Amino acid sequence: MDQFTATYTDQYQLAMAQVYFKKAAREKEAVFEYYFRKLPFGSGYAIFSGLEDLLKIISDLKFSQADLEFLKKQGFEDDFLEYLKDFKFRGKIYSVAEGDVVFPTRPILQVEANIIEAQIIETLLLNLLNFQTLIATKASRMRLVAGDATLLDFGLRRAQATGGYFATRAAIVGGFDGTSNVIAASEFDIPVSGTMAHSFVQSYDDELTAFRDFAEGRPQNCVLLVDTYNTLKSGIPNAIKVAKEMEERGLKLLAIRLDSGDLSYFAREGRKMLDKEGLDYVKIAASNQLDEFVIKSLLEQQAPIDIFGVGTNLVTGDPDGALDGVYKLVFSDGKPRIKISESIVKVTLPHKKQVFRMKDAKGKCIGADAVAMFEEKHIEEMSHPYEPYKSMKVGKFIQEPLLKLVMENGKVLIEKRSLKEIAAYSSSRLAELPQEYKRFNNPHIYKIGVSERLKAERDQLIKTFKDKLK
Ligand SMILES: Nc1ncnc2c1ncn2[C@@H]1O[C@H](COP(=O)(O)OP(=O)(O)OP(=O)(O)O)[C@@H](O)[C@H]1O
Ligand SMILES: O=P(O)(O)OC[C@H]1O[C@H](OP(=O)(O)OP(=O)(O)O)[C@H](O)[C@@H]1O
Numbered sequence: 001m002d003q004f005t006a007t008y009t010d011q012y013q014l015a016m017a018q019v020y021f022k023k024a025a026r027e028k029e030a031v032f033e034y035y036f037r038k039l040p041f042g043s044g045y046a047i048f049s050g051l052e053d054l055l056k057i058i059s060d061l062k063f064s065q066a067d068l069e070f071l072k073k074q075g076f077e078d079d080f081l082e083y084l085k086d087f088k089f090r091g092k093i094y095s096v097a098e099g100d101v102v103f104p105t106r107p108i109l110q111v112e113a114n115i116i117e118a119q120i121i122e123t124l125l126l127n128l129l130n131f132q133t134l135i136a137t138k139a140s141r142m143r144l145v146a147g148d149a150t151l152l153d154f155g156l157r158r159a160q161a162t163g164g165y166f167a168t169r170a171a172i173v174g175g176f177d178g179t180s181n182v183i184a185a186s187e188f189d190i191p192v193s194g195t196m197a198h199s200f201v202q203s204y205d206d207e208l209t210a211f212r213d214f215a216e217g218r219p220q221n222c223v224l225l226v227d228t229y230n231t232l233k234s235g236i237p238n239a240i241k242v243a244k245e246m247e248e249r250g251l252k253l254l255a256i257r258l259d260s261g262d263l264s265y266f267a268r269e270g271r272k273m274l275d276k277e278g279l280d281y282v283k284i285a286a287s288n289q290l291d292e293f294v295i296k297s298l299l300e301q302q303a304p305i306d307i308f309g310v311g312t313n314l315v316t317g318d319p320d321g322a323l324d325g326v327y328k329l330v331f332s333d334g335k336p337r338i339k340i341s342e343s344i345v346k347v348t349l350p351h352k353k354q355v356f357r358m359k360d361a362k363g364k365c366i367g368a369d370a371v372a373m374f375e376e377k378h379i380e381e382m383s384h385p386y387e388p389y390k391s392m393k394v395g396k397f398i399q400e401p402l403l404k405l406v407m408e409n410g411k412v413l414i415e416k417r418s419l420k421e422i423a424a425y426s427s428s429r430l431a432e433l434p435q436e437y438k439r440f441n442n443p444h445i446y447k448i449g450v451s452e453r454l455k456a457e458r459d460q461l462i463k464t465f466k467d468k469l470k
């Protein structure tokens with residue numbers, strides 16, 4: 001993660017920061033919030049990912065000497081560069097826990113800092129959180145349909161350049177079991193695994209010798225790719241021969257991999273052929289442009305596939321190129337701030353806030369979160385954010401506050417969790433979400449409400465701006 005210095009940002013952040021600096025506004029306090037507007041993949045929920053990376057990077061963030069020299073050449077002024085030399089993020093961050101299920105239009109994370117620091121970290125924050133949340137959500141959809149099958153990330157080669165690194169991490173948060181990506185596995189302590197490529201088989205004059213040599217070189221966790229020439233007539237029979245030879249040496253072939261054709265048909269035929277030879281322990285792995293829909297379909301066809309290797313569609317978040325997460329100013333210099341728009345959906349909610357998840361007496365999520373003023377502890381009624389006559393009494397519900405202080409004075413406050421722990425937390429939060437929000441077709445729309453106080457504050461602010469324009 002060494003590539004992240006404070007110039008991992010857009011130039012306009014620095015242009016604004018220099019003006020704040022010159023106008024002696026550098027101690028001006030600001031609160032920005034992170035949220036997204038639209039769920040990706042037609043999903044009924046998203047999985048929040050990337051927080052721990054973000055906090056770690058922010059806590060170490062500085063401008064290098066080379067950064068300062070570059071900025072000088074761009075015309076930034078000496079006194080400002082002198083200030084940047086000692087730049088450190090010293091603010092607070094409140095956030096939803098990494099791995100939690102999250103929904104559009106309500107704050108997931110809040111930054112409270114002086115305005116220069118809060119502005120400089122914007123691009124980095126959006127870059128990390130939008131991407132990982134997108135990929136963790138995609139991975140989670142595959143986990144939902146894959147049941148007990150093993151899910152492996154094979155995506156590095158298809159990822160948008162270095163994005164593959166964080167895509168692997170996010171895939172694990174979303175419920176994948178392992179990866180072929182060695183650097184990410186080593187950095188994030190993720191189980192690493194893999195099979196063999198077609199080139200290995202092609203490089204030999206015959207498939208059987210290729211399989212024998214591979215099994216010799218990789219006696220544990222050996223997986224043979226069986227579709228280079230002919231899956232049923234050559235690949236699987238040769239794999240069976242090698243599996244038998246391994247048995248003679250006290251070893252076990254782990255799996256065969258199918259990478260083309262009708263995966264359900266080949267898996268069924270392959271299973272029969274292996275079982276007939278007493279090789280019922282040999283697993284079947286499948287790959288080839290898989291996604292949540294193909295995995296769901298294969299399992300509905302009762303394809304006996306134990307391991308799915310997923311590349312392109314996972315790490316590129318197909319078909320959604322990006323999560324549209326934004327970072328908006330909601331409070332500064334002692335005053336609430338609002339962005340007015342012709343489109344009511346784009347009018348921001350002012351003030352530092354808290355978000356409550358509504359739960360019934362048994363602790364089950366009822367499918368609603370309410371956004372409130374930060375000071376509010378319990379709310380009686382929540383209103384639809386835009387539709388004036390829609391509201392709901394919520395006083396009787398357990399109200400779980402979601403935004404917790406995770407950074408103070410630039411220091412990370414939360415204990416580092418392993419990815420396994422984050423993934424387990426994510427899965428437990430997803431289990432609390434009723435089924436209707438998890439289906440692929442027309443999922444139920446999760447309710448996001450605003451407290452009466454917050455709504456009144458917003459409406460008053462809109463009125464003030466409208467009155468000014470009269
Ligand atoms: N039984 C099945 N049910 C649903 N989808 C399947 C099934 N078998 C394979 N698929 C998926 O259908 C697509 C098939 O892709 P394609 O037509 O390119 O076949 P292919 O076998 O890869 O062809 P080629 O031999 O040229 O590589 C892939 O996304 C694959 O995962
Ligand atoms: O289809 P994806 O979900 O993106 O999964 C990854 C794909 O990458 C590999 O193919 P590639 O042709 O790159 O290499 P190979 O010769 O090892 O098959 C692998 O065999 C999968 O087909």
Ligand SMILES: O=C(O)c1cccnc1
Nearest residue numbers: 154180193194195196309
């Ligand atoms: O290990 C594998 O089989 C693998 C790894 C990356 C991409 N495709 C396949």
